[in-house]
Each structure stands twice: as structure tokens, then as C-alpha cells.
Amino acid sequence: MTGPGAAKAGPPEPIAVVGAGLAGCLLACYLARRGYRVDLYERRPDPRTGGAERGRSINLALSERGLDALRRIGLEERIMADALPMRGRMIHPVTGPLDYQQYSHDGERAINSISRGALNNALLDAAEAAPGVTVHFRHRLTGLDPAGGAMTYETPQGEVRTGAAVVLGADGAGSVVRGQLVARRESVEEVDYLDYGYKELTVPAVDGEFALDPGALHIWPRGTSMMIALPNPDRSFTCTMFWPASGPGSFEALSTPAAVEAHFRTHYPDLLPLAPDLADDYRHNPVGRLGTVRCAPWQTRGRVALVGDAAHAIVPFYGQGANCGFEDVVELDRCLEETGGDWRRALPLFERRRKANADAIAEMALANFVEMRDKVASPVFRCVRSVEHALERALPGRFVSRYELVSFSTVPYAQVRRRVRRQQQLLGGATAVLVGAVAAGLYKIGRTM
Structure with a gap:
């Protein structure tokens, strides 16, 4: 990997990145480019050796912020090979014709559908190939000393104690690193859950072709609920229902195959014939929670910091979760460049620059849920x-x-x-x-x- 700001001398101890998800893998690539030794820890087994957890993919919409981060280290072309451009949204009313709404004023610009699993695997490959990066799977963080960088991990072989010059928590909305900081009163968190959940369905290919227009993000807006569908390279679509957790028309209320099919026949009549495994997907795929994570500060002692969803998880309705996390990595890299690799200056600077932006997109993502659910058909x-x-x-x-x-x-x-x-x-x-x-x-x- 090449790019500006490379070849900084690393500290005697490695940098620990906790979480080998999207932001963590990209961060490891950026740090390796600067000459740091990186230990990348992940609680799960290697996802490339097994299937993805059922019903947990939520296709991502990569846009310019994410692409810019990939472009800077030469990964854009590799990642985009698995992506499908969507130049607009296709609105599916209960009755009447479909309504296509282009995203840009010229109809040319697109957001790009990609599965979370495919993107994560590609970034893991890149991180493993980067010089100085060691990936540790099945390492679950159980203890962290922010003052000294000492960490304790639970592994299949037993407890492992280790240390790092700097610990960067990129371990998602349920971040254990953030939990350790909160428990030690080094940070304060606020988690606001929506009264909505999400569940995934699959629309398979029909005679080897897409069942819906693959150049659009499909939306079924229904006022108090909605469903979306994004295309996949195998010509299937991943559909995600965003429904109330309880009450009429909720996940709680629709508990039998007959009730589910009746609900879809009434509210999503055009989708029902395209999803032959609807009842099975609905029964077996889990209901995920949706919420916004805010915390402060994001870093402490110039030695431990949070990045991506660990610092500022948002709801997915602007398609900016991964894009925002990738942008965090770019900004942290910029701060290291400007401070000459002085982590005690770089981490507070990173938080000052990113906090207001993270708060802004969290607010806009919540507002866009109302737009997608209630307004796009108006x-x-x-x-x-x-x-x-x-x-x-x-x-x-x-x-x-x-x-x-x-x-x-x-x-x-x-x-x-x-x-x-x-x-x-x-x-x-x-x-x-x-x-x-x-x-x-x-x-x-x-x-x-």
C-alpha cells in the first residue's frame, strides 16, 4: 500500500486495534502504512472460513466518504468489484405504478450496494497482507487498563494478558472497550434505542436474473413501517424490514406463518410472489435492535480511543454508518500526520474534529428514517x-x-x-x-x- 504520510517509525510496543470489523480492518491498514506494528483482535472466529450469521448482514450502501477512504490506500477497485451501483430509489406503493426517484440532479451519481460480509472479508485480506499486522481471532477482551495499556483476553486456550502502546476500540456499537472506559469512569455513554427492530428476507434470482431493478434501492414505505431491498452480485436481493417492535403490524404481533403471509398480502402484495422462503426467513432470522450511541470523551490519557460505531453508532437510514467509520480512519490518520505521530496530541485532536460531525449525521440519519418511511411516496x-x-x-x-x-x-x-x-x-x-x-x-x- 502506498500513499502520503507513510513510513513513520512505530513505538516499541504494537498498536492494539480491538475489533476486526470494517473500521478496525481499515484502521489496521492505515496504521501499517505508517510503519506501526499492529495487533488486530477479534472475538469471533475468522469469518472467511465459515458462513455469515443468518439474517445479520444488512447490505451497506458505500458512497463517496467510504470510497475516498478506500481510494487513499489503493483498495477502491478491489472493493468495488463486489458492489452494485444504485442511482435512485424505487418506491413500491400498495397499489399503483412504481415511482423511480433519482438520487442526483443529473441521474448519474450512485450509492453502491455491497454485502457487509464481502466487504469485511476483503478488508481482512488487506489487513492480513499489510506488513506488521497480526490478526488474533477468538480473542474476547475482558479487561483493559487505560493508564498502562494492559489488556486481558479470553481465548479457547485460556486467558491471555498482553499490552500495547495505544489501544483503539473499533469493536462496534456494543463496544467492550467503551464499556471498560465507562466502568472506570473514563467516559460516559448514552444509548437511545428506537421502538423499531429489523429483520432480513431474501428475494432470490428468477431464472438467473434479478427479480427487481438492480439499479435502484427499493423502498416499500408504509407510514409506521417500511421495507427496503438492495441487490447482490448473485442476482438476489437482501430485503430488510424496519417494523415496530410491538403493537399492530409489529414483529411481536406477527408470530405465525399465516399471519405473516396475510400481512404481506395486504401491505406488500408485489413482494409476496418473489419471496418463496418468506415464512422460513421470517421465522428463523433474528430481530435486530436499532439505536444511537453517544459517548464522551472518545479518548483518554492519549492512550485509548474509540473509533467508528464504538464511539458513535447511528441508525442505518442514511446509509452512512460504514462511510462515517471509514471517514474516522482518514481523520485519525490526518491527525497523526499533523502531530508527527504524537498520540497524546493526535487522539484529542481527532475527537475535537469528529465529534460534531458524528452528532450531525446521527441526527440526519434519524430524520431520514421519517423521510423514507412517511414522505417519499408523497x-x-x-x-x-x-x-x-x-x-x-x-x-x-x-x-x-x-x-x-x-x-x-x-x-x-x-x-x-x-x-x-x-x-x-x-x-x-x-x-x-x-x-x-x-x-x-x-x-x-x-x-x-
Whole structure:
């Protein structure tokens, strides 16, 4: 791997990265490029030697922030070989025709569907191949001393005690590293769960071809719930239901195959014929929880820090979880460059730069759930989106929609939020003019009839 800022001399002890998921593997690659020895610890067995956990994949939507991080270390082309571009969303109403809504004003820009497992395996391959990186599977962290970097792991061979110059927790929303910091009062966490869960289904290929348009992210918006489907290279689709945890039409309420099929026949009639294993998938695939993780501080003593979901897990409705975690890695690498590899300066700087951005995308992801679930099928929403695209064409570079700024740029999330608030004033005025013109036209037609 090549790139700017390489070949920094590493400390005598290795850097420990806890968690060999997406952010952890990418972080190991970046640290190796700087000349550090890296111990990458993972509680699971090697996922490349066995099947993925059933119903836990949630296809990812890689966009520019994630691609930028991969591009910087020469991994974009390898990763994108397993990805499928989606240039818009396809809305599936209960009745009536499908409604395609392009993501960008020119219809050319795309987010990219990729399975979490395929992406994780590719990044694991890259991390293992990087000089100085050692991957330790079946190592479950049970103890951490933030002051000295001492760690205790439970392994199949028994307890292992080791140490590191710096410990970086990239172990996901349920981070054990974060739990250790909270238990020692080195950090405070807040976890807000939605009253919604998720469950996966599969739409297989039909006669070797996609059963749905593979160039779109498919959405079935149903007001209090929704379902999405993303394409896979084997021509299947991974569908994810986001339903209430309890109450009418919830996972709790639909407990028999007959009830499930009746619910789909009523609310998702076009999907039912395409999912022959619907009842089996529904019965056996687990219900996952959805929530937002906030904590502060993300780092302590210049020696232990949290990265990605371990610091700021978000709900998946903007497709930015992995992209945001990858962007963390880029920013941490930038901070190491600017501080000459001084971790005690780099880690606080990393938190200062990323915290506001993580808070901003967490807020936008929650808001996008409401948009996807309730608004995308609305004529008013389509009108506003048309006005946005018209303004983008008329004012290139000056007016850019929130979706394009989030998905197709690397503008910091906090800046996106501020810019969009300013633009909304302009958009509100333009929409008012458009609605007024339509109303005047209808009035004129009425007078002539």
C-alpha cells in the first residue's frame, strides 16, 4: 500500500486495534502504512472460513466518504468489484405504478450496494497482507487498563494478558472497550434505542436474473413501517424490514406463518410472489435492535480511543454508518500526520474534529428514517425534490441538496447541516413560487371552463 504520510517509525510496543470489523480492518491498514506494528483482535472466529450469521448482514450502501477512504490506500477497485451501483430509489406503493426517484440532479451519481460480509472479508485480506499486522481471532477482551495499556483476553486456550502502546476500540456499537472506559469512569455513554427492530428476507434470482431493478434501492414505505431491498452480485436481493417492535403490524404481533403471509398480502402484495422462503426467513432470522450511541470523551490519557460505531453508532437510514467509520480512519490518520505521530496530541485532536460531525449525521440519519418511511411516496415530497434538482442545475455548486452533500461529497457532516439550513430558506421561497404558479394556473383554467 502506498500513499502520503507513510513510513513513520512505530513505538516499541504494537498498536492494539480491538475489533476486526470494517473500521478496525481499515484502521489496521492505515496504521501499517505508517510503519506501526499492529495487533488486530477479534472475538469471533475468522469469518472467511465459515458462513455469515443468518439474517445479520444488512447490505451497506458505500458512497463517496467510504470510497475516498478506500481510494487513499489503493483498495477502491478491489472493493468495488463486489458492489452494485444504485442511482435512485424505487418506491413500491400498495397499489399503483412504481415511482423511480433519482438520487442526483443529473441521474448519474450512485450509492453502491455491497454485502457487509464481502466487504469485511476483503478488508481482512488487506489487513492480513499489510506488513506488521497480526490478526488474533477468538480473542474476547475482558479487561483493559487505560493508564498502562494492559489488556486481558479470553481465548479457547485460556486467558491471555498482553499490552500495547495505544489501544483503539473499533469493536462496534456494543463496544467492550467503551464499556471498560465507562466502568472506570473514563467516559460516559448514552444509548437511545428506537421502538423499531429489523429483520432480513431474501428475494432470490428468477431464472438467473434479478427479480427487481438492480439499479435502484427499493423502498416499500408504509407510514409506521417500511421495507427496503438492495441487490447482490448473485442476482438476489437482501430485503430488510424496519417494523415496530410491538403493537399492530409489529414483529411481536406477527408470530405465525399465516399471519405473516396475510400481512404481506395486504401491505406488500408485489413482494409476496418473489419471496418463496418468506415464512422460513421470517421465522428463523433474528430481530435486530436499532439505536444511537453517544459517548464522551472518545479518548483518554492519549492512550485509548474509540473509533467508528464504538464511539458513535447511528441508525442505518442514511446509509452512512460504514462511510462515517471509514471517514474516522482518514481523520485519525490526518491527525497523526499533523502531530508527527504524537498520540497524546493526535487522539484529542481527532475527537475535537469528529465529534460534531458524528452528532450531525446521527441526527440526519434519524430524520431520514421519517423521510423514507412517511414522505417519499408523497406528491409534496416529489415536488420539493424536483425543485431541489432544478436549483442544483440552475445554481451548480451554489445549491446542493442535503442528500448529495451527504452521499456524494466529503463535506464534513456538521457543515452539511449548517449549509442545508441556509439553503432551506431559498428552497422554501422557490417552492412557494412554484405552488403559487400551479394554483394560479388551476384558477385560470377554472375561470375558462
